[in-house]
Amino acid sequence: MSDQQNPSVPAIELINVSRRFLSPDGKSFMTLQDFSMTVARGEFVALVGPTGCGKSTTLNLITGLGRPSSGEVRVMGQPVRGIDPRVGFVFQADALFPWRNVIDNVAAGPLFRGRPRAEAYEAAHDWIGRVGLAKFERHYPHQLSGGMRKRVALAQTFINGPEILLMDEPFSALDVQTRVVMHEELLQLWSISKASVVFVTHDLEEAIGLADKVYVLTARPATVKAIHAIDIPRPRVISEIRYEPHFIELSRTIWKDLREEVQMSSDDMKSAA
Ligand SMILES: Nc1ncnc2c1ncn2[C@@H]1O[C@H](COP(=O)(O)OP(=O)(O)OP(=O)(O)O)[C@@H](O)[C@H]1O
Numbered sequence: 561m562s563d564q565q566n567p568s569v570p571a572i573e574l575i576n577v578s579r580r581f582l583s584p585d586g587k588s589f590m591t592l593q594d595f596s597m598t599v600a601r602g603e604f605v606a607l608v609g610p611t612g613c614g615k616s617t618t619l620n621l622i623t624g625l626g627r628p629s630s631g632e633v634r635v636m637g638q639p640v641r642g643i644d645p646r647v648g649f650v651f652q653a654d655a656l657f658p659w660r661n662v663i664d665n666v667a668a669g670p671l672f673r674g675r676p677r678a679e680a681y682e683a684a685h686d687w688i689g690r691v692g693l694a695k696f697e698r699h700y701p702h703q704l705s706g707g708m709r710k711r712v713a714l715a716q717t718f719i720n721g722p723e724i725l726l727m728d729e730p731f732s733a734l735d736v737q738t739r740v741v742m743h744e745e746l747l748q749l750w751s752i753s754k755a756s757v758v759f760v761t762h763d764l765e766e767a768i769g770l771a772d773k774v775y776v777l778t779a780r781p782a783t784v785k786a787i788h789a790i791d792i793p794r795p796r797v798i799s800e801i802r803y804e805p806h807f808i809e810l811s812r813t814i815w816k817d818l819r820e821e822v823q824m825s826s827d828d829m830k831s832a833a
Pocket residue numbers: 581582583591609610611612613614615616617618
């Protein structure tokens with residue numbers, strides 16, 4: 561059996577990864593340093609850390625958009641060498657085509673991948689139904705609410721059957737109630753898809769509610785400060801678990817780690833200003 565198919569080979573591995581950038585004045589600085597992370601197949605990992613520490617950079621290395629300065633990044637046991645069709649993304653900004661209606665947006669991925677038109681549209685119709693937008697197939701993005709656009713983005717991503725899903729603050733622009741609805745929607749889709757997820761967020765409650773593991777990153781250069789296993793049973797009802805004593809206890813413990821780094825990062829920014 562090849563590494564690609566072997567379920568005991570992790571979906572994602574970052575092994576002692578460092579990433580160096582040049583600042584606008586030409587100085588070199590480290591964003592990630594000796595950063596190691598393993599995401600098992602079907603695992604949901606959340607990354608939290610102070611602003612600017614290197615969370616999006618980490619996702620870029622997994623996508624193949626960026627390359628590590630040292631260390632290794634592997635997807636399904638193989639070194640990352642470029643954009644991998646098994647990887648799906650959902651970012652903070654919508655990636656919807658404003659000139660296409662909902663069904664054309666959702667069908668775009670399979671069409672691009674060469675699926676026959678009738679098949680692509682049938683799958684799009686199915687996915688739009690699954691995210692609760694059956695009555696909105698002919699609407700254009702500007703005619704939808706922020707939450708509805710996110711549902712389209714989820715359908716647009718899951719229709720391609722990603723084995724790995726990278727999410728960079730996907731729900732941060734939504735109001736609190738819509739976010740909770742989207743969390744439940746995402747968990748539902750994820751439980752069916754069995755994708756391995758890396759979810760970047762500033763919101764600790766969001767991280768705990770969704771993830772199997774929460775990685776706390778240090779202030780820049782980011783390295784792993786702590787890994788917290790979230791032993792809350794699934795399926796989870798996000799709107800309810802956040803009031804449970806164990807959830808509050810986890811929040812308190814993880815925030816203790818995170819707070820120190822947020823403080824350090826804020827002090828660094830002030831001294832650099
Ligand atoms: N291509 C690049 N060239 C130069 N510097 C970069 C580049 N990409 C990122 N950086 C810098 O690397 C650091 C980490 O950026 P990154 O976007 O990964 O942080 P983040 O943790 O995702 O931030 P936030 O929480 O604010 O979204 C920042 O100082 C950023 O300015």
